[in-house]
Amino acid sequence: MPLRPPHPILSPARLPEPLLALRLTPLFVLSLVLLSLSLAGCAGQAPRKDQPVLSGGSGTLGRADPGFLQWLERQSLLGAAPEAAVVVSGSEIGWRAPGSPPVPSLLLTEADMWLSVEPRLLLTGGKRSALEELAQPPVFEALRACGIRGVYLRAAAEAGAVWGYDRAATTTGNDITGHGFAEDVGTEEDFSRLAHTASKSRTLLASDLVPAATGLGPDFFLAARGVRDYPGLYCAIEIPRDLWGLLPPPEGEWRGVALDASQTSALVERGILPARLARDALVWAATGGWASTGEVRGADGTLRRWVYRFHQKPGRPVLNWNDPSATARRTLSASAIRQVGLRRLPLVGLEIAPLAGQEAGGATVSTAPLPEAARSLGREVRRYGGWTWMRDVLPFADLQDIMPDGPDFATSPVTTTTVEHALLTEDASALRDCIDSALESGLEFRRFVNTLPSADGIDYSLPQMMAAGHRPLSPGGLPGAVLQAHMVAGAHRRIGAWGEQAPFIGDVLYVNATTLSAIAAGFTPAQAAADENVVAIVRNHLFLAAFKAAQPGLFMLPADNLAGTLPLTWEHVALRPESWRKEQAARGAWSPMPPISGLAITRGGVPRAPAAYPPVVVQKGIEGSFVSGMARLASLRTATGVAQGIVVARPATRGEGSVALLTRLPGDRGHILTIANFAATPTTEHIRLERTWNLDAGTRGKDMLDETFTSMGTDMQIPMAARQCRVILLR
Template identity: 35%
Template sequence: MAPGRPAPAALFRSLLFCALVGACLLLLLGGCARRAPHAAPPAASGLPRADPGYLQWLERQSMLGQAPELAAQVSGTERLWHNSGEAVRVPVLLRAAPNWLSLDGSSLAASRPLFAALGAARLPEKLPALGLEGLFLAPVGERADIWTAESPDGGATDDSRRPAAPASLTPDPAWGNAEDFGRLAAMAEEAGVQLGGELIPAATGLGPDFILQARQVPRFAGTYAMISVPPEAWGDLPEARGEWDCRPLDAAGVARLAERGLLPPALLRDRLHWAAPSGWAATGEVRGADGQLRRWVYRHGPHVLAPVLHWQDPTGRARRIFSAASIRQTGLEGQTLTGLRFEALMGLDVAPDGTGAAAGAAGEAPLERAALAPGLEALDEAAREIHRYGGWALQADALPPALAPLILTGPVDFTRDAATPSAAARALLTGDTAPLAGLLRAALAEGVDQSRLARGPLGEGGLGPEAEGETPATLALRALGLPASPPAGTADGRTLREACLFVLGWRIGLPGLAFLSPQELTGALAPQGGGEGLTPVWETASGHAGTAQALRLAFGTLAEQEGKPDSFLRAVGRLLLARKASGLALGRLVAVSGGRDGWLAALSALPEGGMWLTVGNASSKRRTLTISLPASVGSATDAAEAVPGLAPPRLGAGGRSVEVELDARQCRHVLLRH
């Protein structure tokens, strides 16, 4: 191991960074003291310009305003020389923390702020016995809806009800304060549990930095991809009711501004068939610090209240925001795994031929890195900085599988596999395992390192986009045609449990990082009467705030399940413990069988010898399958525990095949030893 890297007992965290935790807490407390728009000076003072006091207050809330203080912690010091930016130390993290619990604060109910609630429940101490070694908290940054809801002119937008993205490096009040985080981090350190989370996304919320750039405050110029539109072209913009009444530009409006030379005629992104929705939008008339009225067009992400940071701007201000976020999260807070959401930057560059033609559409040649500029460049640079502070970088967006080889040629440690969980969910619903088999075979043929893939929900309300807004329990009820809440002890309850394990089995039973959420582990179901609901973070159903909004739980809360050996939580935990003990996260996918008639098998070689076999039966009937093996083995056993009512796995002649019995819609995991 290279000198200067963190010690193994603390997952290679530098003692230097631990010593900086106190400084981090002071910074966090300082940030928490500057809260809430209602404490701001008045936005309007009768002056023919934006109120200077209000602008100064906004600067103190902004991400860019916090960057110098954070950068000063490392700039010009020896701290930048402790770790290589190019180091890829995937095996270290996979051995220490292959299995993660993923928490999204917007989807959880607790009687107190979440950092405090997690600490009061002593959750980090409980996780290792459940097979979970990591706690991924995302998104944590303060969300931008407080700014749009209380904008200085009272303006509103058609997208005001959309989920607000973070627009601050300061934790959202729903998560809590620095003291609570510090106690949680210390508890996790003592328990050997790693912490992780996401940086600010490339498409942030509409917050202080955006407002200050639109106010023409010089030090914020170039932060976002924004262009000032001269008054003579305002007729080409949609009407707006106020400063922050942001409106999308239609194709005709974009074309008119392109004819004026204000917007590019085409971007590489325009021809990426898989890219998330994005486009150009316009603000209302914004009065600047100089007293001038301006209207702006800017690039937005999923909706108009998600402006995109301008990575290519020569001022480098967007890069400084990401750098400051990395210093805070990885360097000062000591979080091990850092998620990066840079999808909004993919293809955000002018097409060289002016047509917007880019590889990647159906039937075209494989994508090249240049077609995704500056997205991959930004990912690589952010990953290098995270490495320099001793952490690991995770590409957290749900991107097409074809991008994995491109992403993993750079310094990014892990990239998200959203396609495999989605295909597993579809297999349960349809009984068709062919799409899942096709994905695994394609990855095998392309030589994708499965150990560098991450599967499962990362934020997003506890459900990844691959689940299409449905928990495994909801999917299972649909597939099985069961009533809304089958009793856990009935045959229907056992069938529901096995169907949920089928969905989760295709992330637990493959190499790489596995993420699970409270929604998945509790069997969360849609609330009565429809709409959105919350899952208790740990407490019993009667012990958390917002009980009226609680999701129905097929398996019970985590607290209720913890003490029951036969609970769903404990069954998943036994699989996760076996996964870690075998080293499967570090394994190598070597063979894929089946894909027809509703069954599929994936065989992975283990780092210390032997193999892990994951077999799924998505059909509606019990079946016995014989799986050929690439090499002779001496024993075959269930990876975690015997399956009631089914015969144990049996080896064929010479140990070159294994016979596995499965019930309908069931996944089984078999350890093969030489």
């Protein structure tokens, strides 16, 4: 089996003997060289939030100020590419480790349970940054106590809001515009302190690469000004001046305005835009389209207007992987070198679904260049000694094509949304269909990342179902598109009294796991905040976590789950109800430490969320708390080695809300039968284990979560309480 150099934070004493010979890795060399480069580039800093950047206009020059353009280049993503590439080009660094095939086993051994943290949502004490708050030793002691072995920093980089053009459009920080950390997140020095604390507690760190749809920042400004090869970075087309009348009226230089159908058709008729993109045939692809800029004064003094592709909203322009300048590839490569090299992160996340169908035509269904990009980035990161997590949810057929030589891990299309929907509606049919589809596709469950709902909500767009169209996901099931519509309707019915505190906007239900657990328990928002109902919320929450923790692969727990955050209301955020964005309901701030008196808002202006649970550092000493429950699930994963297990079958179940999986454990540890009852009423399941699964009449079973249950043989009568998950070890 091809082996990869170990990440420096992994102790050589715990690595296989062949890996010890490869202990000298490129990461140390990369980190030293890139550190000097990063320090050299610190002269230019992004503008503060109270100082939005101006247009850098012509003044008396009749063109964009050259000094301003140089300053923008120092801030840009593409501007860092040459310095990053020179570290690897012409050296032995790119030859030290194999780029393929993916080898996830080492990371699964060292860190199979992760905490996903959005630093922007952390409340901090005094003048501490979010990274400094997270770096406090008591926090890591609490995380280790509940089994967390890795911390994934989400949306930590500088985002579009800092440039001041449409701050209201940036609520998540996903619209990345720079390699550096956002001002309210922290500095490189803060990150170094966090890395030191993490290393002392033997906890790994991870974060994102630049996404395939950035924000409106220096790179976009330089592209629109026609600076060198920057226009090739985005899917952008310069519009001849005599056709500007076909574009939407400008709303300033940089506020992108989406083209409507008639405006798009007019440009198509004149041969400016393609009549159709391959993406248009992808029914599962996220919304997007063409948008136009205002009148932008270029580096040469020429006024230009551009039309560009955007992902979800005009504030997220899409990179152009196919451009001959290779600027998109160079930008993403620079991000990989900086994250894996400079910051020494063993795991990096990819968001590349915006690249799907980036081809003119559309007569045939094609996701190009997404597969090529996924494979290229997966191989490059492996050559540097790291692993990649493709955070996008993709259809089963696309994963079947990409994963053999692509990213090391992908967000699970099996458990994402389907498990949450089963808890919400007591109907596990979609979950059963997705399990069957994954088994039929031959996908490795151990290369999936299983997550719980976070502040981003529950996405009911369900690409894994919509791609099936009019075909059923599994024999006898509903057609994929019909099943998706059925699920959306069912979720709407269950929201009930929660209204704007559980808003359904588009295809996204904006609730996190705590709120979902409260809704499933039948509580109203007022009841969810009552102390006497916390036990019921924790029970549902741990039930949800238990089912996902019993799956092979990585387990990723969003940090707000530890605090048990509940929804914000408009009174927390705005002066009047009509002026707040409803999707902010799930985006409240929290703190792992006991609250500081009067601290009710983050440095970035996010208000504290109501919390059902005590602070993390307090919970670890409370029997029956969510944190103590997670510690038990971590022990189960360690004892069974289920992270590296192989799902071999889905045994038949009787109840509409029931599902079962049989997983073969590594080595000679046997099998585990994971069975869950998502219904609010008890049931009894009759499970027959087949001899083809290497189980016989002498098989003994013991529930790892409820040790009072034991069984003998392959014909099992299993009593299931309401909303109960059993993990039965079979030997």
